[in-house]
Amino acid sequence: MAKKKNRAKWLIIILILFLLISAIAYQYFESTKDKPIIVTTTKVTKRTITQTVSAVGRIQPETEVKITSEASGEIIFLNVKEGDTVRAGQIIVRIKPDIIETQLEQYKAAADATRMEINIRKAEKDKLQSDLQRNTELFEKGFISKQEFERAKAAYDQALSSYMASLARYEQALATLKQFQRSADRTTIFAPINGIVTKLNVEKGEKVVGTAQMQGTEILRISDLSMMNAVVDVDENDIVFVKIGDTASIEIDAFPDKIFTGRVVELGHSAKLSQMGTQDQVTNFEIKIRIIDKEPRLRPGMSCNVEIMTETVYDALSVPLQAVTVRDTSLFFEEDKNNDENDIKVKKRKKPHTVVFLKDGNKAKMILVETGISDKGFIEIKKGLSEGDEIISGSFMAISKLLKDGALIKIDLNIDNSIKKK
Numbered sequence: 001m002a003k004k005k006n007r008a009k010w011l012i013i014i015l016i017l018f019l020l021i022s023a024i025a026y027q028y029f030e031s032t033k034d035k036p037i038i039v040t041t042t043k044v045t046k047r048t049i050t051q052t053v054s055a056v057g058r059i060q061p062e063t064e065v066k067i068t069s070e071a072s073g074e075i076i077f078l079n080v081k082e083g084d085t086v087r088a089g090q091i092i093v094r095i096k097p098d099i100i101e102t103q104l105e106q107y108k109a110a111a112d113a114t115r116m117e118i119n120i121r122k123a124e125k126d127k128l129q130s131d132l133q134r135n136t137e138l139f140e141k142g143f144i145s146k147q148e149f150e151r152a153k154a155a156y157d158q159a160l161s162s163y164m165a166s167l168a169r170y171e172q173a174l175a176t177l178k179q180f181q182r183s184a185d186r187t188t189i190f191a192p193i194n195g196i197v198t199k200l201n202v203e204k205g206e207k208v209v210g211t212a213q214m215q216g217t218e219i220l221r222i223s224d225l226s227m228m229n230a231v232v233d234v235d236e237n238d239i240v241f242v243k244i245g246d247t248a249s250i251e252i253d254a255f256p257d258k259i260f261t262g263r264v265v266e267l268g269h270s271a272k273l274s275q276m277g278t279q280d281q282v283t284n285f286e287i288k289i290r291i292i293d294k295e296p297r298l299r300p301g302m303s304c305n306v307e308i309m310t311e312t313v314y315d316a317l318s319v320p321l322q323a324v325t326v327r328d329t330s331l332f333f334e335e336d337k338n339n340d341e342n343d344i345k346v347k348k349r350k351k352p353h354t355v356v357f358l359k360d361g362n363k364a365k366m367i368l369v370e371t372g373i374s375d376k377g378f379i380e381i382k383k384g385l386s387e388g389d390e391i392i393s394g395s396f397m398a399i400s401k402l403l404k405d406g407a408l409i410k411i412d413l414n415i416d417n418s419i420k421k422k
Helices: 002-032 097-141 146-185 396-403 412-422
Strands: 039-041 045-070 073-077 091-095 188-190 195-200 217-236 247-252 258-267 273-274 282-291 303-320 325-327 332-337 345-348 354-359 363-368 370-374 378-383 390-394 409-411
Touching: 039 396, 039 412, 045 195, 045 282, 045 370, 045 378, 073 097, 091 217, 097 146, 217 303, 247 282, 303 370, 303 390, 390 396
Parallel strands: 039 409
Antiparallel strands: 039 390, 045 217, 045 303, 073 091, 091 188, 195 217, 217 282, 247 258, 247 303, 258 282, 273 282, 303 378, 325 354, 332 345, 354 363, 354 390, 370 378
């Protein structure tokens, strides 16, 4: 009896071990078995694709004039305030001319003195000229010596030189007087253009500093607001796509419910560098976009966002952007022609290819494609696909990493149905 019980016990143990091993083997087989990848699909269709370049910047007038002082002194008259409309030639500022007027009087007196000196030198010259003529006649008749004649001639030459020098000093005094007269005129400032005072930096009674050679105190700015531009910075990678005449849509923060239309009128050719010498260095180029829509409430300095439409393709074969990825299909073997002793094959790497995955029954088929321009949602397919082809459009993880040529796929019906309902 004891032997029968032991035998039954061992049989039960062996049966349990067999079942346990079978379960482990089944689990391993199931884990190593290829499972289909859950995907979503879409059709290749034709649509209009517009490539855009985004940029941010500020609103600026086409013409903005900075009014600076060319004379130093106290402001005694200020005829405008910020926001006023002015006309070209209108008096806007007067600077107290007391110092310049004092200097002007000094130079007027100096000019008068040199003019009187001219009269004195002229009288001396005329007298010595008469003496020289008389001495010349006497010398020719032999009544005076040669030494006396030369003395008279030297005196006349000296008087003539003094007279010419007085004329030159008078011209110099007049030029200095004219210069200070112009400086005195600069104490009155006129508006150079028609426009609006968009910035006022001074008040009546303040003192300003200015010279004719260097820029003085900035008093105010006059802007022509009838023609406004959006001045934006475009990344160096995008500037090559933008050209003069491109259309742009402009969103201005101050007008959230309105989209303005613009046209590119100027491209910057000098780079604007920020954070130079660091890993975060940014290279931008300035672009000027003329705002076509008239809006009198636009003000210089308003911030804006711009979408520049650089290229449009009509009836382009297109697929969603997320359906396109890259795969390193470039590893291949070819014969090393430089080695004659043995047939060694070497690996050469080329640039990864742009691919999409076509739905081929329950499998994914990798297709090499040539792409064109893109917008925010779709990309143009130039070669590789035909209209109506069903391609895999999701998920991102499946397209970017999981899918391979020939991989098993399964359509996610829940997502597909939700898209159809929409």
